[in-house]
Amino acid sequence: MEVADLHPWPATPREAEEIQDRLRPMLDLDGPGPREPRTVAGLDVSYAGDGGGAGVRLAAAAVVLDTGSLEVVAERVVTGTAAFPYVPGLFAFRELPALVEALRALPVSPDLLVCDGYGLAHPRRFGLACHVGVLTGLPTIGIAKTGFIGSYDPPGRRRGDGSPLRDGGEVVGRVLRTRDGVRPVFVSVGHRVDLDTACHLALALTPRYRLPETTRRADRLSRDALAAR
DNA sequence: GCGACAG
DNA sequence: ATCTTGTCGC
Numbered sequence: 001m002e003v004a005d006l007h008p009w010p011a012t013p014r015e016a017e018e019i020q021d022r023l024r025p026m027l028d029l030d031g032p033g034p035r036e037p038r039t040v041a042g043l044d045v046s047y048a049g050d051g052g053g054a055g056v057r058l059a060a061a062a063v064v065l066d067t068g069s070l071e072v073v074a075e076r077v078v079t080g081t082a083a084f085p086y087v088p089g090l091f092a093f094r095e096l097p098a099l100v101e102a103l104r105a106l107p108v109s110p111d112l113l114v115c116d117g118y119g120l121a122h123p124r125r126f127g128l129a130c131h132v133g134v135l136t137g138l139p140t141i142g143i144a145k146t147g148f149i150g151s152y153d154p155p156g157r158r159r160g161d162g163s164p165l166r167d168g169g170e171v172v173g174r175v176l177r178t179r180d181g182v183r184p185v186f187v188s189v190g191h192r193v194d195l196d197t198a199c200h201l202a203l204a205l206t207p208r209y210r211l212p213e214t215t216r217r218a219d220r221l222s223r224d225a226l227a228a229r
Numbered sequence: 230g231c232g233a234c235a236g
Numbered sequence: 237a238t239c240t241t242g243t244c245g246c
Contacts, residue, residue: 045236047237058237086237088234094237095236127235146236148236186235 003039031194037111042214043204044221060098061222119190121173178206
């Protein structure tokens with residue numbers, strides 16, 4: 001599929017922040033977005049050894065599933081190196097080059113992209129899911145496993161229960177329970193999808209496990225590719 | 230000033 | 237993210 005170019009590429013954290021601020025206005029936050037996408041792609045990256053600085057070996061995977069059956073429609077994985085050190089708030093610059101390469105190799109263009117991390121729930125309102133959305137033009141959502149910014153009250157214990165994630169007086173996401181009695185995930189919108197639809201999709205992708213089937217598939221594929229060396 | 234801090 | 241043993245539970 002087609003993906004916009006990444007340049008200019010930042011050499012410093014300051015430049016990376018400027019890029020986020022410059023791309024932020026490109027976001028489409030009007031919903032509702034695809035409620036019944038036919039295909040959904042999951043993105044994830046695995047690292048070899050200590051994953052702190054730039055240059056460490058990594059593998060990025062994109063796995064496209066049929067939304068109804070959750071069967072794999074297409075998948076691509078590429079290996080490379082971390083393009084940026086890990087800095088909270090600039091996480092996207094670490095794996096974006098490899099993810100873009102994997103996406104470009106896909107023989108199909110998915111109806112939705114699910115990122116492992118945050119979208120709008122970000123210090124400058126431009127997390128990985130937003131960045132991927134602007135680059136691809138596709139609807140994107142972010143589903144993170146742990147907290148980053150914002151405050152919230154614990155959601156109810158049942159699958160489907162959720163509570164608003166608030167930051168600076170605004171709702172930037174939702175803490176959503178995808179399985180009964182299991183730790184919730186953090187859902188935020190990326191591009192061209194509203195929060196209710198994002199949570200609806202998150203639940204459709206978690207019929208059995210806490211994390212979306214898309215993320216689980218991409219995680220396994222990237223991990224295997226790394227091990228294959 | 231002191232923590233917290235997506236992956 | 238990744239490094240890791242044992243341990244609890246279905």
